[in-house]
Amino acid sequence: MITLGRKPHNYLNANYSPWSWLFSTDHKRVAILYLISITLFFFVGGATAVLFRLELMTPRGDLVISETYNKLFTMHGIIMVFFFLIPSIPAVLGNFLIPMMIGARDLAFPKLNLLSWYIYSIGGVFTIAALVSGGVDTGWTFYTPYSSTYSNTAVMTAALGIFITGFSSILTGLNFMVTTHTMRAPGMHWFRLPLFVWSNYATSLIMILGTPVLAISLLLVAVERFFRMGIFDPKLGGDPLLFQHLFWFYSHPAVYIMILPGMGVISEVITCFARKRVFGYEFIAFSSLAIAVLGFLVWGHHMFVSGQSMYAGMVFSFISMLVAVPSAIKVFNWTATLYKGSITLQTPMLYALGFIGLFTMGGLTGVFLATLAVDVQVHDTYFVVAHFHYIMVGGMVMAYLGGIHFWWPKMTGRLYPEWWGRVSAAMIFFGFNLTFYPQFILGYLGMPRRYHTYPEEFQVLNVMSSAGASLLGVGYLIPLGYLLWSLRYGRAAGDNPWRAKGLEWTTTSPPPTENFHVTPVVTEEAYAYSAEESEAEYQRQVEEFARGEETLEESRREL
Amino acid sequence: MEHEFQLFPEQASSYAAKLDWLYYSLVGVAVFFTFLICVLILTFAIKYRRGSRASRGNPSNGNLKLEFTWALIPFVIMMISFGWGTRLFMEINRPPADAIDMYVVAKQWMWKCQNQNGKGEINELHVPVETPIRVTLISEDVIHSFFVPAFRVKQDVLPGRYTSIWFRPTKPGTYHLFCAEYCGTSHAAMRGKIVVMERHEYAAWLEREGTTPASVQGRLLFERFKCGDCHGGDASDDGPMLSGLFRRTETMRDGERLEPDLGYVRQSILEPQARVVAGYQPVMPAFQLSEEQIFQLVAYLETLSAQTLKSNTLPEELSR
Numbered sequence: 001m002i003t004l005g006r007k008p009h010n011y012l013n014a015n016y017s018p019w020s021w022l023f024s025t026d027h028k029r030v031a032i033l034y035l036i037s038i039t040l041f042f043f044v045g046g047a048t049a050v051l052f053r054l055e056l057m058t059p060r061g062d063l064v065i066s067e068t069y070n071k072l073f074t075m076h077g078i079i080m081v082f083f084f085l086i087p088s089i090p091a092v093l094g095n096f097l098i099p100m101m102i103g104a105r106d107l108a109f110p111k112l113n114l115l116s117w118y119i120y121s122i123g124g125v126f127t128i129a130a131l132v133s134g135g136v137d138t139g140w141t142f143y144t145p146y147s148s149t150y151s152n153t154a155v156m157t158a159a160l161g162i163f164i165t166g167f168s169s170i171l172t173g174l175n176f177m178v179t180t181h182t183m184r185a186p187g188m189h190w191f192r193l194p195l196f197v198w199s200n201y202a203t204s205l206i207m208i209l210g211t212p213v214l215a216i217s218l219l220l221v222a223v224e225r226f227f228r229m230g231i232f233d234p235k236l237g238g239d240p241l242l243f244q245h246l247f248w249f250y251s252h253p254a255v256y257i258m259i260l261p262g263m264g265v266i267s268e269v270i271t272c273f274a275r276k277r278v279f280g281y282e283f284i285a286f287s288s289l290a291i292a293v294l295g296f297l298v299w300g301h302h303m304f305v306s307g308q309s310m311y312a313g314m315v316f317s318f319i320s321m322l323v324a325v326p327s328a329i330k331v332f333n334w335t336a337t338l339y340k341g342s343i344t345l346q347t348p349m350l351y352a353l354g355f356i357g358l359f360t361m362g363g364l365t366g367v368f369l370a371t372l373a374v375d376v377q378v379h380d381t382y383f384v385v386a387h388f389h390y391i392m393v394g395g396m397v398m399a400y401l402g403g404i405h406f407w408w409p410k411m412t413g414r415l416y417p418e419w420w421g422r423v424s425a426a427m428i429f430f431g432f433n434l435t436f437y438p439q440f441i442l443g444y445l446g447m448p449r450r451y452h453t454y455p456e457e458f459q460v461l462n463v464m465s466s467a468g469a470s471l472l473g474v475g476y477l478i479p480l481g482y483l484l485w486s487l488r489y490g491r492a493a494g495d496n497p498w499r500a501k502g503l504e505w506t507t508t509s510p511p512p513t514e515n516f517h518v519t520p521v522v523t524e525e526a527y528a529y530s531a532e533e534s535e536a537e538y539q540r541q542v543e544e545f546a547r548g549e550e551t552l553e554e555s556r557r558e559l
Numbered sequence: 560m561e562h563e564f565q566l567f568p569e570q571a572s573s574y575a576a577k578l579d580w581l582y583y584s585l586v587g588v589a590v591f592f593t594f595l596i597c598v599l600i601l602t603f604a605i606k607y608r609r610g611s612r613a614s615r616g617n618p619s620n621g622n623l624k625l626e627f628t629w630a631l632i633p634f635v636i637m638m639i640s641f642g643w644g645t646r647l648f649m650e651i652n653r654p655p656a657d658a659i660d661m662y663v664v665a666k667q668w669m670w671k672c673q674n675q676n677g678k679g680e681i682n683e684l685h686v687p688v689e690t691p692i693r694v695t696l697i698s699e700d701v702i703h704s705f706f707v708p709a710f711r712v713k714q715d716v717l718p719g720r721y722t723s724i725w726f727r728p729t730k731p732g733t734y735h736l737f738c739a740e741y742c743g744t745s746h747a748a749m750r751g752k753i754v755v756m757e758r759h760e761y762a763a764w765l766e767r768e769g770t771t772p773a774s775v776q777g778r779l780l781f782e783r784f785k786c787g788d789c790h791g792g793d794a795s796d797d798g799p800m801l802s803g804l805f806r807r808t809e810t811m812r813d814g815e816r817l818e819p820d821l822g823y824v825r826q827s828i829l830e831p832q833a834r835v836v837a838g839y840q841p842v843m844p845a846f847q848l849s850e851e852q853i854f855q856l857v858a859y860l861e862t863l864s865a866q867t868l869k870s871n872t873l874p875e876e877l878s879r
Contacts (some may be wrong), residue, residue, distance in 0.1 A: 367637065367640055
């Protein structure tokens with residue numbers, strides 16, 4: 001694309017002053033603010049993982065002392081869960097895309113949206129303060145009475161950080177729900193919404209209903225710590241299991257906050273690169289809602305060996321099994337979408353296909369954990385660690401990176417280098433499996449999680465895992481490098497380099513501040529792709545190319 | 560405890576093989592579906608790559624029958640897994656009546672094990688082979704978890720409340736005991752050994768160690784704290800008699816009916832006013848006993864339960 005003179009007006013060049021960013025209520029700029037902050041947190045959280053994976057290369061504690069080790073895995077958990085995974089897709093891609101996907105100019109409450117970024121940042125500052133003021137050693141789960149009575153680290157500073165950040169998720173959820181209900185463009189019925197919007201809607205439901213319970217549990221820990229009021233510590237007359245019930249009532253649904261938006265990204269990417277309408281739109285849409293609702297009824301599966309009643313265990317086991325059904329539907333439907341498609345394997349598609357494989361493994365190992373007797377053996381071992389990393393890293397982080405690559409041309413107007421994209425996607429896939437697959441075996445062998453030192457027979461598998469982690473680390477640094485590079489040197493993307501459907505692709509790249517010059521009117525279903533058309537067009541291109549070659553050959557002969 | 564590389568955990572209890580059947584069946588299911596999905600994805604990605612000659616006619620955007628089928632198949636598998644897992648879970652939650660009792664007190668960062676018939680051990684527990692063992696657990700501080708991978712059993716250890724677990728070792732040897740619930744700084748060092756011995760060796764070991772059984776130590780405590788003064792069994796006594804305690808149902812002053820158990824005895828010693836048996840005044844003072852002492856006292860009370868209910872069957876030195 002050749003542009004002469006001044007570049008067209010867009011949200012990036014509207015104003016260059018720092019204030020125009022820090023006080024912007026434009027959902028796209030807020031998304032970029034989130035992108036920068038969560039990237040920072042991702043690499044801080046990743047650095048802690050590098051340190052403890054290095055420690056675990058040997059059975060003895062020779063790199064750091066146990067206190068430091070405990071603080072490292074705690075910070076890894078807190079930062080990755082609350083400051084990276086939960087905001088990742090909703091706050092970056094959701095913020096950027098939801099208004100554009102439904103044909104709106106902004107979210108329903110632009111000022112609240114900016115406020116939620118500030119709240120997130122203040123929470124982040126507290127958490128970093130906890131880190132530099134000596135750290136926290138309770139694990140991200142804050143189990144009582146250890147957190148409320150016994151730990152003498154900066155528990156309250158970290159808990160306060162999480163407490164504050166919770167409000168930013170509540171506000172984001174609220175904003176998304178109201179926006180989806182009230183601001184859809186003419187013709188955009190509920191069943192024409194992109195599945196990304198459906199999955200973020202389901203996520204918002206969890207954010208609004210679940211987060212307050214987490215806030216309450218952390219507040220109760222604070223009350224017990226400061227005022228010695230007996231809530232969780234039996235020595236003061238409390239019940240330690242009460243905390244686990246409250247904590248998991250939020251944190252299990254929160255696990256679905258950390259996967260549902262990823263599922264939304266996958267539906268967008270797969271349809272585009274298979275040039276097919278998604279298979280079973282309604283099933284996928286409703287399975288997101290089903291997962292969100294069932295997610296509130298399964299918290300007790302974290303407590304099968306905690307001393308809760310055997311019958312409670314049975315009920316929770318049963319309901320947890322039901323979650324497998326909507327998850328399986330999604331996997332089968334995505335796979336069926338590929339059937340009779342016209343498939344190309346660009347970077348976002350590689351991430352999406354990788355996601356399906358890893359999510360399938362994460363989901364199936366979830367069945368092991370929902371099965372009472374098996375959970376007794378693998379609970380609190382590396383099996384659990386492997387399982388939730390397959391969901392959260394193999395699932396969510398893959399989806400997040402796939403989404404970032406897919407919408408990067410829209411967000412920045414630039415293309416990333418495709419070859420590097422594919423190489424790093426493959427590297428992340430292999431690095432990930434090498435890191436976490438051995439941990440399933442370690443878990444069934446009985447290696448407990450959160451162990452600073454371990455018996456010698458576990459060393460081989462731990463070394464494999466650490467080797468994989470270093471590959472994974474490099475895999476994550478490469479996109480950071482080339483994406484930043486592409487901002488300046490990347491080829492201009494044009495408005496729709498993937499020839500994707502969806503309203504966000506109908507406007508210019510980067511989009512203008514008001515998203516659309518004219519409010520769009522929706523007249524077709526979501527994902528109106530056609531594999532046959534794509535093939536026909538490809539044939540035309542091939543013929544054109546062949547003709548070009550012939551002409552070239554002729555002119556060469558003439559010479 | 561092997562120090563070599565292994566891929567599968569050792570089976571050292573009667574339950575281990577049963578759980579492994581379920582586990583490896585689930586591994587089979589997981590491998591099958593992972594392969595199925597991967598093969599389908601690869602096949603489609605190759606067959607329907609852009610420019611391939613495969614037919615794209617009549618694309619389908621959904622098929623209710625098909626979708627219900629692939630909702631139903633996982634559902635059926637889930638239900639089988641649920642049923643199978645629950646049956647085994649009930650088994651490990653219900654100790655057989657002839658199980659030998661062991662008591663374990665967990666604290667940051669050690670296991671204090673009390674064998675019913677003798678020695679108190681630190682970070683070690685000796686048990687005879689082919690004998691059901693019931694371990695009763697309590698913590699002095701934070702939550703810990705008693706985990707013996709070779710037996711496939713795990714149970715959280717709570718402060719202020721008893722939990723229990725049972726197993727039947729089948730293979731003499733030494734096995735890991737891990738604390739599986741994160742409990743603070745030296746969590747990873749809170750490891751112990753379960754030593755499974757042939758029965759005759761175990762008997763010889765008890766003999767050799769020559770220590771007093773828990774019940775005898777309990778009797779000494781019973782004497783020291785003069786429990787028999789009020790709980791001896793005379794009608795004029797201030798408190799309910801303790802012999803036969805675990806075979807009765809008691810009615811509390813507030814009308815609650817309960818079958819006295821370990822937890823009730825512990826509460827009655829530490830906070831005697833909490834639940835008082837109907838017909839008695841709340842006059843008992845609190846006793847600050849350690850968790851081990853409570854275990855010893857209870858072991859002694861168990862021996863009383865086995866006897867007739869008359870107070871004159873109490874050891875002579877206890878009766879007034």
